[in-house]
Amino acid sequence: MLAELPIVEHPDLLVGRCNADDAGVVRIRDDLAVIQTLDFFTPIVDDPRTFGRIAAANSLSDVYAMGGAPLTAMNIVCFPRKKLPLDVLRDVLLGGHEVVEQAGALLVGGHSVEDPELKYGLSVTGIIHPDRVITNAGARPGDRLLLTKPLGTGVLATAIKGGMAPRDVEAEAVRWMITLNKDAAEVMQEVGVNACTDITGFGLLGHALEMACASGVTLRIDASRVPLISGVKDLASMGMIPAGSFANRKFCERAVTVEDKVDPLLVDLFADAQTSGGLLISVAEANAANLHEALERRRVSHHEIGRVVDGSPGRILVGP
Amino acid sequence: MKELKTVDCRGLTCPQPVIRTKNALQSATTPIRVIVDNEASCTNVRRFAESQGARVQVAEQTGEFHLTIDPRQYEPSAEEPPMVCSTTAARNLVVYVSSEGMGRGDDELGAVLMEAFLDTLSQFKGDLSHAIFVNAGAKLAVEGSPVLEQIRQLEQLGVQVLVCGTCLNHFGIRDKLAVGSVSNMYAIIETLSKAERIIKP
Numbered sequence: 001m002l003a004e005l006p007i008v009e010h011p012d013l014l015v016g017r018c019n020a021d022d023a024g025v026v027r028i029r030d031d032l033a034v035i036q037t038l039d040f041f042t043p044i045v046d047d048p049r050t051f052g053r054i055a056a057a058n059s060l061s062d063v064y065a066m067g068g069a070p071l072t073a074m075n076i077v078c079f080p081r082k083k084l085p086l087d088v089l090r091d092v093l094l095g096g097h098e099v100v101e102q103a104g105a106l107l108v109g110g111h112s113v114e115d116p117e118l119k120y121g122l123s124v125t126g127i128i129h130p131d132r133v134i135t136n137a138g139a140r141p142g143d144r145l146l147l148t149k150p151l152g153t154g155v156l157a158t159a160i161k162g163g164m165a166p167r168d169v170e171a172e173a174v175r176w177m178i179t180l181n182k183d184a185a186e187v188m189q190e191v192g193v194n195a196c197t198d199i200t201g202f203g204l205l206g207h208a209l210e211m212a213c214a215s216g217v218t219l220r221i222d223a224s225r226v227p228l229i230s231g232v233k234d235l236a237s238m239g240m241i242p243a244g245s246f247a248n249r250k251f252c253e254r255a256v257t258v259e260d261k262v263d264p265l266l267v268d269l270f271a272d273a274q275t276s277g278g279l280l281i282s283v284a285e286a287n288a289a290n291l292h293e294a295l296e297r298r299r300v301s302h303h304e305i306g307r308v309v310d311g312s313p314g315r316i317l318v319g320p
Numbered sequence: 321m322k323e324l325k326t327v328d329c330r331g332l333t334c335p336q337p338v339i340r341t342k343n344a345l346q347s348a349t350t351p352i353r354v355i356v357d358n359e360a361s362c363t364n365v366r367r368f369a370e371s372q373g374a375r376v377q378v379a380e381q382t383g384e385f386h387l388t389i390d391p392r393q394y395e396p397s398a399e400e401p402p403m404v405c406s407t408t409a410a411r412n413l414v415v416y417v418s419s420e421g422m423g424r425g426d427d428e429l430g431a432v433l434m435e436a437f438l439d440t441l442s443q444f445k446g447d448l449s450h451a452i453f454v455n456a457g458a459k460l461a462v463e464g465s466p467v468l469e470q471i472r473q474l475e476q477l478g479v480q481v482l483v484c485g486t487c488l489n490h491f492g493i494r495d496k497l498a499v500g501s502v503s504n505m506y507a508i509i510e511t512l513s514k515a516e517r518i519i520k521p
Contacts, residue, residue, distance in 0.1 A: 162335030237366030246360035
């Protein structure tokens, strides 16, 4: 649909819409660029404060995925004043504020409208040196692929709606969703990587495919090495895969080759729409050990899930 | 041929079709039919039914999917939520009773519900290991309790009945204990921590 809108071009526009990247980046000085992004959505957990935290971590993530640091944030609120007490709004905003503070950014205002359904998120402005912007377009054959958070939040949200989510599974997923990608972003800048994107609504497959297209490469994912939130596979096998995740898989199908030995359930989970997911990082093979070590030192969870291989541009291979 | 019981899930999005199928299967003894209008729901319902040990056949008709689900091997899990697939169905259920009645709102109704709860529990005898009574729940295990028979029945089925000693002392009814054994916090926590599932009325 976005293809029907006019393309915006400018010498200082370093990252625009054309490669389906995470945020826009504009150079404002030779040594400074501004990153802009926004995201908001409906609650995926019942607790308002937790929802606020998750939404904020999710909104900030796009800045981290570009390798930047968030500077300011503004609240975006849709609130059904007649249906919900204002306490709920306060708790959502408190949760958001907490996470923005943890990110070291300033919450400087916002805007709210009345709406039949609660929605919350942030508009975030970040900064970065123009030469250090990490896009999804730099992956090269031979690169290793690392993922910093396990998958499964879409399945979990569906199970919560159906009253079928075990508490411990929900608690683990919440822990991941409120974890900022801040440390991972700082490590990427410290070590140097070729490409990065964060895993959100299009799932691992969708965002990996965007990377493969933007970089003109084929990504190979080893199914057994992709981390999953514990308990989520059981829920998926009980029919808790959201329609959006099926749509992701359908959309990617033409560009994804799945080897016979791979459990189809795993492929569905790789297409699962994520909220506040981890970073998918493409790092040169020679630098992979450094990245592992630096992530380890900062206690950032990470798994090597595959590599960039020679092959046609814009394709994904899923092996066992 | 007799018309199959049909669950019409057209127009519903996940997880609703799965929830409705689950509810229908709980009371079904013969095959049921589930109709969905998208592939996502079809896959989800099929996976759910198969995870519960049922047999599933799918027929696609002009954008609709008709699933025939034979529940003969289907065994509803004893408790929900949370729910896991049948391979890990609970075998070590612990019942934790911390009040005289079941739920809050009306004490008279609470007493009726508690009686029904304890009555029905005996149907899950294979899965129950312990029943723990604490706070006002301890009053249920003494002489004159309206549910003494139900608790005795559980005990006869092999369920270990633990009654909080501190609670019995607090209410001054320790000498009136009529079923189960006096227990302590250590044993209670140990039992709860080993339970696969805990049910609280």
